[in-house]
Amino acid sequence: MSVDSRRIGRVSKLEDRVHIPVSAERAWQDQANCLGVDPDLFFPERGASTREAKEVCRGCVVKNDCLEYALENGEKFGIWGGLSERERRRLRRQRAQSNRNIATA
Ligand code: SF4
Numbered sequence: 001m002s003v004d005s006r007r008i009g010r011v012s013k014l015e016d017r018v019h020i021p022v023s024a025e026r027a028w029q030d031q032a033n034c035l036g037v038d039p040d041l042f043f044p045e046r047g048a049s050t051r052e053a054k055e056v057c058r059g060c061v062v063k064n065d066c067l068e069y070a071l072e073n074g075e076k077f078g079i080w081g082g083l084s085e086r087e088r089r090r091l092r093r094q095r096a097q098s099n100r101n102i103a104t105a
Helices: 003-019 024-031 051-058 063-072 085-104
Strands: none
Touching (some): 024 063
């Protein structure tokens, strides 16, 4: 995937999730702290700092909704719910392990 196509995907995804709520289930987006913030901040280039984006997310009242949305939809890029893609992968693994432990208990 080229950098340009990734950028186009990233920006349209962010606009989709934050700026254009399509159902009551996604009305939480209207309360997002990142409304009006430069979308590129949430999709830093590989190796770039995520600190500023996470700072915006820190005080966001819909952080959990955002994170669960990203996990449910397998969002692979960007900061969602204050977590990077690597942090979301780790959380997904932890939840899967926890579910396996419950199933075998
Ligand atoms: S948690 Fe962050 S990315 Fe998600 S809606 Fe809030 S400010 Fe935006």
